[in-house]
Amino acid sequence: MNGPYPSQLLEKAVGEFSKLPGVGRKTALRLVLHLLRQDNATVEALGESLIRLKHEVKYCQVCHNISDTERCNLCADPRRDASQVCVVETVRDVMAVEATQQFHGLYHVLGGVISPMDGVGPADLQIDSLVERVKQGNVKEIILALSTTMEGDTTNFFIARKLQGLPVKISVIARGVAMGDELEYADEVTLGRSILYRTPFESPV
């Protein structure tokens, strides 16, 4: 559908929406026309929540997670184990790890991984501040939880080098065949690594 827009206001709103990732002009038009059918309050709530978020959101000065305060809820929580720091790429990864309820330490949000192809170097990431955190001496273990990609591996390697000589244990999250996966469909590298890094069998009874 490439007909001309009946209204410039409509065209402008569709244009702005279609800048979002994965939203084409057709989807944008559908969303905008949906919003036009809602009452003023709903549309204003959406528009203003975005503008407010952008203006008022803070990043935690310790772990760089998104936060409403200078120090995020996790870093400010005395029940969390400050000796373990899980290094992740993004805020979504923090939420994903938190959802497992298996980790009770703190986080460090890098803001991405080293990727020369995308023009992302170590200086664009929160690596120096991670080293600083470790140097302060409270951190006993760094758990690297980055993507299993070339970029993720490069970043792991870079961080490990930067932390060399400091009294901190460095570990990476386990890689292997996912829960519920059939062996037949696992890729060779994953399967190979899961054999290489096999763990002692624990009887469930």
Added chain:
Amino acid sequence: MNGPYPSQLLEKAVGEFSKLPGVGRKTALRLVLHLLRQDNATVEALGESLIRLKHEVKYCQVCHNISDTERCNLCADPRRDASQVCVVETVRDVMAVEATQQFHGLYHVLGGVISPMDGVGPADLQIDSLVERVKQGNVKEIILALSTTMEGDTTNFFIARKLQGLPVKISVIARGVAMGDELEYADEVTLGRSILYRTPFESPV
């Protein structure tokens, strides 16, 4: 991913986004975090274009299409044939028909179809104003271009009854096997109708 949101501002924005049709909380989070990485101007442009659209958009007093003015560009264009009126459900249908460049008349946007299941009756649609338009005497043909559903057919029937006795020709858009479709895969009703309403063969040479 059901981890707690690290920020209430973030949670609010995700909540507002996930009210959009087809946007779940996961997609909403992805979109909002994308916007957080953009500069202020981009986010403000999106938020404000929505609020402005909602406050300033008008509906054409003649055809009820979305418009920046009291009378839409199509209705105000003297080159359009005012004797033909194509009746459609929504603004998107106007854009779809316009994109074909096969119609040079005017439109009438009903705002939906009669659907008792959804609580939409004739009074909720722009049917009375269509009858008024026809009564003014300039319209020679009404082309019904609604969905081929029970609701669309009911609405067609209702409009035809309302226009009974008025000097206007009523037609519906052709139904049949779509261009490029293989006969084998066409449903029986469509195929049956396309045989029943066959048209004279026109040699392409």
